[in-house]
Amino acid sequence: MTQTSFPPTDASGPDLAGQPDQATVDLLGLLAYGELTAFERLATDARMSPTLGDKIALAAMAAAEFSHFQAICGELDRLGVDREHAMAPFIGPLTAFHNSTAPADWLESLVKAYVGDNIAADFYREIATRLPSPSRELVLNVLDDTGHAAFAIDRVRAAIEANPTVAGRLALWARRLVGEALTQAQRVGVDRDALTGLLVGVGDLDALAAIFNRLMAAHGRRMAALGLSA
Amino acid sequence: MTQTSFPPTDASGPDLAGQPDQATVDLLGLLAYGELTAFERLATDARMSPTLGDKIALAAMAAAEFSHFQAICGELDRLGVDREHAMAPFIGPLTAFHNSTAPADWLESLVKAYVGDNIAADFYREIATRLPSPSRELVLNVLDDTGHAAFAIDRVRAAIEANPTVAGRLALWARRLVGEALTQAQRVGVDRDALTGLLVGVGDLDALAAIFNRLMAAHGRRMAALGLSA
Structure with missing residues (x-):
């Protein structure tokens, strides 16, 4: 369902009626449901x-994601927005992403937590810098790493050292994660004009290309840190 | 593996070398792993x-269990006890309990969270009142209800109202939970002399019978609150 569109130049502040703008509500709703599913996924993966x-x-990381979820819900409450209503448009795409990328084992779940979550976080950060305060600061704070990085790098590198053949399988897995994430991001982009407008509105095609290049460069650095080819 | 036994009268304080007594370490280890598995289970059930x-x-309850886990680990740290070592003897029995009582659906998971966790909590409380301070206060505080009760009662009663035939199935399920819990409690009791000694040491057979009667009476009240026959 397409939302009522509005000029991107309005996306950085409340509208005339003092309502929070749709892009802010969308990003908070997307992040809230993202954190809730991250919590579920990490807690489930902890069993492996x-x-x-x-x-x-892993349980400690899951609990940290849930406290992020609560922080975002607090911001939605402050803005007078119903939290479940804000999350609703993103349940489908995020569920589809997780259903199509269920890790088969412990190493795949670590790569997903590190590679998948960070590429999403980088993308959210690009949008968040264009939000009004204090939503901007809250989102950037929530997106800070919760300790996944060092933990995943350590475990994945040790596994590759013990058995170098797993590197090929995990590199393919990471590529599939990125592909599925882009598919779902496109689906969200088509449905949520306000969110897309926030990203597109700030610049021209060169600016968009620069964002994409930054995301891919950071992704390449993370793959290298894991000992995997991007 | 049977632990070195010690007279039950020593169970309420540190031994002469200033080490925490085995019963305190055992109860904290049992509770810590119990909270960790409760976290995992609630977070997994949240998917249903x-x-x-x-x-x-459900995710909020899971996060509360994890904060309890951290509180107990803090107490083990304070006592200078390795947390993983303290939990190790209880991994087998708790895993066996959860594997043999995996809920088939949302209602079974609610009954398990409410009936199963509370009967365990009542039992732990009976032991905890015999621990030295401040472990005693910490454990009693951790055992306080995290909101399961009102939530589970509300949802289960509504489900029975909508479809009275589920009451029989859920009553059978609760009986199976109690049976499996007693089986694993016996297994722990055989292996952990110190923990059993703490419970038995305070009195005679009449006192033990009184404890059992209190546990069963509280269980019966919870079943009635759910609208189930005990």
């Missing part, structure tokens, strides 16, 4: 942990 | 939630 220490580490 | 509101409610 090879050791008790790994299980505790 | 029929509505987004139910999902959020």
Whole structure:
């Protein structure tokens, strides 16, 4: 369902009636449901942990995602927006993404948590810098790494060292994650004019290309950190 | 593996070397792993939630269990006890309990969260009152209800009202939960002399019978609150 469109130049502040703009509500709703599913996924993946220490580490990350979820819900409350209503448009795409990328084992779940979540976070950050305060600061704060990075890098590198053949499989897996994420991002973009407008409205095609290049460069650095070819 | 036994009269304080007594370490280890698995289970069950509101409610309870887990780990740290070592003896029995009582649907998971967790909590409370301070206060605080009760009662009663035939199935399910819990409690009791000693050491057979009667009476009240026959 297409939302009522509005000029991108309005996207950085409330409209004349003092209502929060649709782009802010959309980004908060998308992030809230993203954090809730990240919580569920990490908590479920914790069951695949090879050791008790790994299980505790993953459960702690899941709990951190839930506190992010609560922080975003607090911001939606402050803006007077119904939280479930704000999340509703993003349940379908996020569920489809997770259903099509269910990790087969512990290593795939680590790569997904690290590669998948960070490419999403980078994308959200590009949008968030264009939000009005204090939503902008809240979102940027929530997007800060919750310790996935060091943990995933350490475990994945150790696994590759122990058995170099897993690197090829995990590199393919990461490529599939990016492909599925782009598919769902496109689906969201088609449906949510306000959110897309926020991203497109700030510049021309060169600016969009620059955003895409930044995302891909950061993704390449993360793959290299894991010891995988991008 | 049977632990070194010690007289039950020593169970209420540190031994002569200033080490925490085995019963305290055992109860904290049992509770810590219990909270960690409760977290995992609630977070996994959240995926079965029929509505987004139910999902959020269950995820919030799961996050509360994880904060309990962290509180108990903090107490183990304070006592200078390795947390994973303290939890290790209880991984087998708790995993066996959860594997043999995997809920088939949303209602079974609610009954398990309410009936199963509370009968366990009542039992832990009976032991905890015999622990030295401040472990005693910490455990009693952690065992406080995290909102399961009102939520589960509301949802289960509504489901029975909508379809009275589910009451029989859920009553059978609750009986199976109690049976499996007793089986695993016995297994823990055989292996962990210190923990059993703490419970038995305080009194005679009459006192033990009184504890059992209190547990069963509280269980019966919870079943009645759900609208189920005990």
